[in-house]
Amino acid sequence: MRIARLALEEKQVNYGLVEVDVFAKTGVPQEHLKRHPFGRIPAFEHGDFNLYETGAIVRYIDDAFPGCKLQPTDLKARAKVNQIVGILDAYAYQTLVWDIYVDRVVAARDGRLANEQKIAAALPRAIVCLSELNRLMDDQGFLIGGSVTLADLYAAPIFACFMQTPEAASQMEGCEKLIDWWQRFASRDSMSRTRP
Ligand SMILES: N[C@@H](CCC(=O)N[C@@H](CS)C(=O)NCC(=O)O)C(=O)O
Structure with a gap:
């Protein structure tokens, strides 16, 4: 949502x-x-x-609606945005949010024991998600291109959860572009205005 x-x-x-x-x-x-x-x-x-x-x-x-365009007009940039959206929807959301964040952060908040097996099984999948996002992004300020796109909008809510987990620090090692992106994107007005 x-x-x-x-x-x-x-x-x-x-x-x-x-x-x-x-x-x-x-x-x-x-x-x-x-x-x-x-x-x-x-x-x-x-x-x-x-x-x-x-x-x-x-x-x-x-x-x-008028305003900034969230889908690049350039053919290849648009395809990359759609690729990243696909990765986030098909792999990253389940792995980073449901398998790691929910079982680590939400379980602790609810006084439940984390399912360590589920988290451990998710970590190799998490590394593929994170390293692929880090590889695919073109580092012009956003995930793709120099302005916000659907790729950023799909990624940000996932990272808002995952970055709260103690696993994030080690999993994000080597993903400097992605870390820099998250630090910039997390401070946008849209993020504070939609904080759950
Ligand atoms: N394919 C749907 C998925 C929507 C979805 O799964 N939303 C979650 C919240 S982010 C939900 O409503 N979960 C409730 C449930 O699984 O019962 C979409 O892209 O809108």
């Missing part, structure tokens, strides 16, 4: 936020299932136009 909010913030679109607890013990609220039959977040409304699925939402926001 933070990705969609980041897109709105970066494009300086006014929006309203309806908070939904999809993990509620009583189940996903019925009114939310009308917006998102799979019971996930985010869902998005613009007038009488409704959408769910982050990829569809952020591309619609980019095309429908």
